Amino acid sequence: MSKQDIFRMCVQNLMRRKSRTFLTVLGVLIGCCSIVIMVSLGIGMKESQDKLLAQMGDLTIITVNAPQGGRGKTKLDDALVKSLRNLPGVEAVTPKQTLEAEDIRLVTGTGKRYVSDWAVVVGLDTDAMEKMGYQLISGSTVKRSGDVIAGQYLAYNFKDTLRPEGRNMIDRWGGELDMGDTERNIPDPYFNPLDQTYTLEANVQGTKLSLPIRSVGVSKEDYSKGSETSDGIIMSLSDLQKLLEKVPGAKKRRTYDSVLVKVTDISVVERVETDIKGMGYNTESMESIRKPMEKEAQQKQMMLGGLGAISLFVAALGITNTMIMSISERTREIGIMKALGCYVTDIRIMFLSEAGAIGLIGGVIGCIISFCASVTINLVSLGPSLENLLPAMFGGGDVTRVSVIPPWLLLFAVVFSVLIGLGSGYYPANKAVQIPALEAIKSE
Numbered sequence: 499m500s501k502q503d504i505f506r507m508c509v510q511n512l513m514r515r516k517s518r519t520f521l522t523v524l525g526v527l528i529g530c531c532s533i534v535i536m537v538s539l540g541i542g543m544k545e546s547q548d549k550l551l552a553q554m555g556d557l558t559i560i561t562v563n564a565p566q567g568g569r570g571k572t573k574l575d576d577a578l579v580k581s582l583r584n585l586p587g588v589e590a591v592t593p594k595q596t597l598e599a600e601d602i603r604l605v606t607g608t609g610k611r612y613v614s615d616w617a618v619v620v621g622l623d624t625d626a627m628e629k630m631g632y633q634l635i636s637g638s639t640v641k642r643s644g645d646v647i648a649g650q651y652l653a654y655n656f657k658d659t660l661r662p663e664g665r666n667m668i669d670r671w672g673g674e675l676d677m678g679d680t681e682r683n684i685p686d687p688y689f690n691p692l693d694q695t696y697t698l699e700a701n702v703q704g705t706k707l708s709l710p711i712r713s714v715g716v717s718k719e720d721y722s723k724g725s726e727t728s729d730g731i732i733m734s735l736s737d738l739q740k741l742l743e744k745v746p747g748a749k750k751r752r753t754y755d756s757v758l759v760k761v762t763d764i765s766v767v768e769r770v771e772t773d774i775k776g777m778g779y780n781t782e783s784m785e786s787i788r789k790p791m792e793k794e795a796q797q798k799q800m801m802l803g804g805l806g807a808i809s810l811f812v813a814a815l816g817i818t819n820t821m822i823m824s825i826s827e828r829t830r831e832i833g834i835m836k837a838l839g840c841y842v843t844d845i846r847i848m849f850l851s852e853a854g855a856i857g858l859i860g861g862v863i864g865c866i867i868s869f870c871a872s873v874t875i876n877l878v879s880l881g882p883s884l885e886n887l888l889p890a891m892f893g894g895g896d897v898t899r900v901s902v903i904p905p906w907l908l909l910f911a912v913v914f915s916v917l918i919g920l921g922s923g924y925y926p927a928n929k930a931v932q933i934p935a936l937e938a939i940k941s942e
Contacts, residue, residue, distance in 0.1 A: 519820070522856050530810070530914075545902050551791070557788060563779065588762040593754035599707075702742065707745070766787070819916070824926070825851070854920045861913075
């Protein structure tokens with residue numbers, strides 16, 4: 499028999515008992531929908547967790563701290579920074595040091611008109627800022643001594659000394675919400691913080707320090723990086739160290755408050771943390787939170803997928819029953835085919851094709867229905883509107899979907915349904931080819 503003959507007979511046999519075929523396909527369809535939707539809910543749960551963790555901080559950054567009372571080799575110094583950069587999987591490293599002072603002031607404007615009585619001043623390896631995930635709203639990174647990055651809302655900390663007390667500062671939280679807006683209309687500060695020249699004044703251990711600085715960029719607020727991205731100043735480590743060296747008795751050996759380590763991927767965070775802890779240092783990262791949440795999400799995915807798989811295996815019993823009934827009805831037909839010289843392999847392929855076709859049809863229709871159900875679930879959660887249709891289907895941006903169906907899940911569902919069909923039809927197909935030709939021809 500040619501492939502065309504086998505295909506034609508497969509279609510004819512499936513159409514011969516339309517109701518039975520429909521009910522068998524319906525069982526596969528329901529099983530396929532169950533497994534796809536159940537797994538999609540688990541994937542959607544994991545996507546929500548990942549976005550929640552991403553809002554809490556960069557998942558690929560490890561903060562290295564010296565242990566309490568650490569001495570000698572456990573200092574956070576340049577030797578450690580060099581060692582960390584040589585670790586496998588590390589993309590970037592920057593020391594971080596905060597200016598510790600009794601009093602920090604920033605002064606700017608003609609005649610020192612604008613004054614801020616407090617500020618967070620942090621020193622970083624400014625060449626590594628981009629790799630570490632620091633973002634700029636405007637301007638550029640630090641390129642020369644005296645350049646700094648201003649926090650996004652630093653300018654709102656300044657008061658105008660020419661205005662009466664009580665009305666000399668702009669409240670950035672005082673903006674009103676317009677109808678339909680989700681963000682406040684923040685009023686403009688007294689001056690543009692970009693390309694602004696400041697005088698940094700600090701009192702460190704009784705020594706008054708002064709440093710002229712110029713903001714060449716404005717950072718985007720990111721509290722996971724630190725409050726300096728919002729209300730502070732980011733400068734190069736070398737500038738901060740030079741300022742601190744002016745304090746009498748200051749240590750010449752450079753030590754840092756902490757060291758930030760950026761790794762290439764989430765998968766290597768645990769290994770790099772282990773390596774750093776083996777060097778005698780303490781570490782902090784989102785891994786301690788992410789891993790339990792990921793494990794919990796995987797367990798729920800397996801549980802949901804298992805519930806869906808039960809439905810599909812129940813459908814497999816229906817396919818087996820359908821094929822066995824088909825054989826009993828077509829025993830004489832099988833005997834005639836054998837008597838005419840039809841190969842046993844062709845008969846086996848014919849029955850397996852019918853079982854596989856039932857799995858394929860049920861799987862494809864089930865995936866289509868599952869995708870539509872997933873979009874409907876997401877639309878209900880996001881709000882039923884045409885604007886939310888594409889986000890409900892494909893996600894993106896800050897959209898959090900309840901149900902997520904990646905392409906591989908649809909492909910897996912179809913292939914799995916076909917394999918279930920073939921597996922269910924294997925026993926009936928073998929039973930068909932084992933029927934003796936003469937006995938089959940005598941059958942009524």
